[in-house]
Amino acid sequence: MLIARRADTRAxxxxxxxxxxxxxxxxxxxxxxxxxxxxxxxxxxxxxxxAEATEATIHLMYKSYYAEMGGGGTPPDVPARARKAVAEAGNVTAFRRAPARPTPGPSGPTAKPRLPVALIFACLVAVYVGIRYYWR
Incomplete structure (x- = not known):
């Protein structure tokens, strides 16, 4: 049955x-x-x-592939897989817009002030220089 399933899928x-x-x-x-x-x-x-011609052709291909894959005798009938119902919207996939990104943070009088990167860097340099002079 494994060969039959593979042959049907490949067909x-x-x-x-x-x-x-x-x-x-x-x-x-x-x-x-x-x-x-x-x-x-x-x-x-x-x-x-x-639809009938497609299934008939796939069945012919399935028989050929089943024999090619080493299946013996007549190929067994492979049960059809249950397919999800597809709305008749043609061959178009509807894409949704990505959700809006949240704002970076609150702004206004209640927001915490952020230190600029240059000020933080200057403080780190001052601490480093102070530690170097302290150890000498």
């Missing part, structure tokens, strides 16, 4: 990739095996709906 992934390449006019770069599967898919489209 679905390969078919989706090949189909996208064919839509982008890159089918000539595919291996001959892929071109043969796409040709059979186009023939099936003439007699079936797109």
């Amino acid at each position: 679905r992934a390969d078919f989706a990739t090949w189909k996208m390449l064919a839509k982008l006019n890159g089918a000539s770069t595919l291996p001959p095996e892929a071109q043969n599967f796409l040709a059979s898919y186009r023939k099936l489209l003439e007699t079936m709906t797109e």
